Each structure stands twice: as structure tokens, then as C-alpha cells.
Amino acid sequence: MLRARVGSVVESNRFQLFIIGVIVVNAITLGAETSTFLHARFGPVLTVIDHLALAIFTLELAARLYAFGWRFFKDPWNIFDFAIVAIALIPTAGPLSVLRSLRILRALRLVAMVPSMRRVVTALVRSIPGLVSLSGLLMLLVYVGGVIASNLFGDTGDPRFSGLGPTLLTLFQITTGDGWSDVMRDLMVQKPLAWIFFLIYLMVGTFTMLNLFIAVVCSAMQEEITVPAPRAATHDDLLLQEVRALRDEVRALKQPV
Secondary structure (H helix, E strand, O other), X not given: OHHHHHHHHHOOHHHHHHHHHHHHHHHHXXXXXXXXXXXXXXXXXXXXXXXXXXXXXXXXXHHHHHHHHHHHHHOHHHHHXXXXXXXXXXXXXXXXXXXXXXXXXXXXXXXXXXXXXXXXXXHHXXXXXXHHHHHHHHHHHHHHHHHHHHHHHHHXXXXXXXXXHHHHHHHHHHHOOOOHHHHHHHHHOOOOOXXXXXXXXXXXXXXXXXXXXXXXXXXXXXXXXXXXXXXXXXXHHHHHHHHHHHHHHHHHHHOOO
């Protein structure tokens, strides 16, 4: 029964809001520590707040583990929280001092605590297969365009098209929409029809491919919104689970040896 009570407390809305508040305060504290002025004036206070927040996170995680047992690890978001808190507990002295910067990962716990953020991240994860396929198609497009551009503009003396490597880098820059018009105008001094290649490449690579990326993500988010989220365990559910466990234990004791 104690486990059920602890579970109902850690799953309550008030407790969730309290943890969210601690996460926000801790994130602000970690940001303030990067300021030389604030660290010089309030360094000890910031350190105390940081240690207090870590202690709260550790106690919260321990309470969840006690309340749910091994069922705790069935939820990927619980594993996410466990990993972040475990990283924060690693000593940051000596050669591990670089891990001190990873403390800001605690702010990512907001993703697990806020349902709307969880839905967005879940949609992004679901869209990974489609994004991988589109990424392969985009890389193929850049490679084909790079070979064509090297043959068309390699004799202009422009270092951006002096070989396949620089050409691929230039086309990737053009795909992002960064300075493509300047590259085109520089080439049009020697190649007046260079604009044809750039317009075709931009229409296919930027206006089509990048919009397909957005479409895949939007489709995954739409599916996440339409699919009902699993219902969280209530206090009654936890009590029912405890009763079933006790009943199974009683039945096991009644069986003849």
C-alpha cells in the first residue's frame, strides 16, 4: 500500500508542477554560472541551488523506482530521466571535469515532464525513417549536381568549383539558400547561361526536397495528435495492482508443497 501512495504522490499534478519549477530554476542557475559577474557575486548561492536541485531530482527518481519497481523501465521517458540524473551524479573532478558542462542536460527533463513537448519529440522520432530516406535522396541529388557543376564550371577558375569536394560544399551551401545568387552572378561573368543550372537545382533541391522534409515531420505530428495517448496510471490502478500482487502471493502460499 505504501508503494501505491508514493506512486500517487509522484504522479500527482502538484508534484509534477513542483518538479517542472525545479527544472526551470536549475536551468536558470546553470546559465547564471556562465556569467563572470554573477558567478563572482552569487557563486556560493548558485552552487547550493544546483546541489539542492540535484538532490530533489535524485529523491524523485528514487521515489519513482520504489513506487513502480521494474515497471519504471518500461516507459522510455523514465529511462530518459534516469540517464540524465545518472550523468549529473558522475563526479566532475579531475579528468571528468568536462562532464560538468553536461549538467545542463537536466533542463531536457522538461521534455519528459511536459506532455505537449513529449508529443513533439515522439512525432520527430516517428518521422526518422522517412527523414533518413529523404536525406539519402538529397545526398544523391547533391552528388549528381556536384558532378554536373564540376564539368560545367570547373574551367572558370572559380575555387568553389575547382574539384568535386569544393563543388559539393558549394552546392550544400546553395541548398540552404545562403549566398546562391552571388555564386550564380560570379559564374555568369564567364558562363552567361549558368543561371539555368542554378534555377533547376534550387527548384529541385530547395523548394522540393526541403519542403518534403517538413511534410514528413508534419505528417508524423498529425498522426501523434490523432492517436490517443496512453492513459496514465491512477491511484486506483496502483491499488488494484497491489491487491492483485497480494492475491497471487496468498494463492502461492495456499498451494501444497
